[in-house]
Amino acid sequence: xxxxxxxxxxxxxxxxxxxxxxxxxxxxxxxxxxxxxxxxxxxxxxxxxxxxxxxxxxxxxxxxxxxxxxxxxxxxxxxxxxxxxxxxxxxxxxxxxxxxxxxxxxxxxxxxxxxxxxxxxxxxxxxxxxxxxxxxxxxxxxxxxxxxxxxxxxxxxxxxxxxxxxxxxxxxxxxxxxxxxxxxxxxxxxxxxxxxxxxxxxxxxxxxxxxxxxxxxxxxxxxxxxxxxxxxxxxxxxxxxxxxxxxxxxxxxxxxxxxxxxxxxxxxxxxxxxxxxxxxxxxxxxxxxxxxxxxxxxxxxxxxxxxxxxxxxxxxxxxxxxxxxxxxxxxxxxxxxxxxxxxxxxxxxxxxxxxxxxxxxxxxxxxxxxxxxxxxxxxxxxxxxxxxxxxxxxxxxxxxxxxxxxxxxxxxxxxxxxxxxxxxxx
Numbered sequence: 173x174x175x176x177x178x179x180x181x182x183x184x185x186x187x188x189x190x191x192x193x194x195x196x197x198x199x200x201x202x203x204x205x206x207x208x209x210x211x212x213x214x215x216x217x218x219x220x221x222x223x224x225x226x227x228x229x230x231x232x233x234x235x236x237x238x239x240x241x242x243x244x245x246x247x248x249x250x251x252x253x254x255x256x257x258x259x260x261x262x263x264x265x266x267x268x269x270x271x272x273x274x275x276x277x278x279x280x281x282x283x284x285x286x287x288x289x290x291x292x293x294x295x296x297x298x299x300x301x302x303x304x305x306x307x308x309x310x311x312x313x314x315x316x317x318x319x320x321x322x323x324x325x326x327x328x329x330x331x332x333x334x335x336x337x338x339x340x341x342x343x344x345x346x347x348x349x350x351x352x353x354x355x356x357x358x359x360x361x362x363x364x365x366x367x368x369x370x371x372x373x374x375x376x377x378x379x380x381x382x383x384x385x386x387x388x389x390x391x392x393x394x395x396x397x398x399x400x401x402x403x404x405x406x407x408x409x410x411x412x413x414x415x416x417x418x419x420x421x422x423x424x425x426x427x428x429x430x431x432x433x434x435x436x437x438x439x440x441x442x443x444x445x446x447x448x449x450x451x452x453x454x455x456x457x458x459x460x461x462x463x464x465x466x467x468x469x470x471x472x473x474x475x476x477x478x479x480x481x482x483x484x485x486x487x488x489x490x491x492x493x494x495x496x497x498x499x500x501x502x503x504x505x506x507x508x509x510x511x512x513x514x515x516x517x518x519x520x521x522x523x524x525x526x527x528x529x530x531x532x533x534x535x536x537x538x539x540x541x542x543x544x545x546x547x548x549x550x551x552x553x554x555x556x557x558x559x560x561x562x563x564x565x566x567x568x569x570x571x572x573x574x575x576x577x578x579x580x581x582x583x584x585x586x587x588x589x590x591x592x593x594x595x596x597x598x
Contacts, residue, residue, distance in 0.1 A: 373400025380413030413469030458483030
């Protein structure tokens with residue numbers, strides 16, 4: 173080996189070793205030096221890293237691009253964490269800082285499933301919906317970039333852009349159909365409310381972004397003014413949103429008790445959000461409807477209602493728990509680590525990103541049960557790959573017509589009959 177190669181190997185090994193140690197420390201649940209000495213932690217792994225680098229430098233068929241090797245190693249560290257954590261190059265750091273103040277111009281709530289970009293929810297009337305995207309679409313390419321090779325951060329960055337600019341997505345689940353989306357302002361969506369049979373007030377909550385808790389409050393008050401004696405709160409399709417908005421909506425129905433928690437490293441409770449008695453506006457009988465597209469702030473509402481025994485929660489276990497907070501850790505070369513530092517949890521401490529929210533009364537839509545194979549266990553089913561569903565993604569299907577809405581029918585039945593949850597399925 174040449175002196176230059178040896179120096180390169182030593183430098184790269186040291187660089188990776190430092191980050192490996194950081195990764196190992198991140199996975200530790202204790203800061204005790206005694207434990208760090210007694211437990212070998214990441215150190216046995218360093219020899220593996222060194223061997224890998226040595227083989228890359230000495231044995232790879234071509235002269236390797238060591239910058240790509242370094243970036244790949246650092247990306248690998250965060251890929252093993254969660255979809256919201258990422259290693260950002262200097263340019264991506266700038267995009268991240270600029271993007272925090274940029275408005276959403278697509279109305280697409282994007283997640284990741286089996287490495288593909290996945291449409292969890294769509295804002296009604298948004299550019300994404302107008303272009304023909306549907307909930308459950310699997311995005312294989314964005315302007316030619318394969319989403320399976322990208323972090324979730326990269327995917328969301330590709331969706332951003334100037335008003336009037338267009339981008340093209342290729343949909344895997346629609347046999348590579350291409351959809352062109354033109355970025356424009358996303359309309360503010362007000363909660364839907366209407367009167368149902370037996371003096372039931374129905375409120376369909378939108379994504380609980382800033383200000384929506386006040387809009388939901390007005391919808392509930394208007395339903396009561398119109399004579400509602402029971403309330404259905406529909407949280408299907410409400411994904412993402414703000415922690416404080418979820419807490420505020422839950423507080424409309426819950427007078428006392430814990431509404432949500434934020435859990436940090438090692439299970440430490442970072443903050444507790446308790447109900448404020450003066451913010452409750454009704455104690456009428458309540459049923460909440462959820463499904464796989466309920467995520468983030470709306471999971472806070474559903475879990476608070478369920479665990480405070482305020483009402484029944486009907487539907488499916490939530491699947492795409494999105495409640496988490498990230499922090500940017502700058503590095504000397506201008507790059508940075510974007511790491512999840514805390515996660516949202518229910519009053520009992522169940523983390524949404526891990527456990528989701530399970531309904532007190534399970535109702536599986538007929539269309540979903542047929543596609544998923546009728547899995548009856550409590551875990552989110554793993555759909556198998558097929559020509560219609562090549563990624564094996566969970567078959568989230570557009571909301572059924574009101575006449576076929578079994579979840580809504582069940583909610584009405586529970587409120588009118590006074591039935592209680594007994595862990596049964598409809």
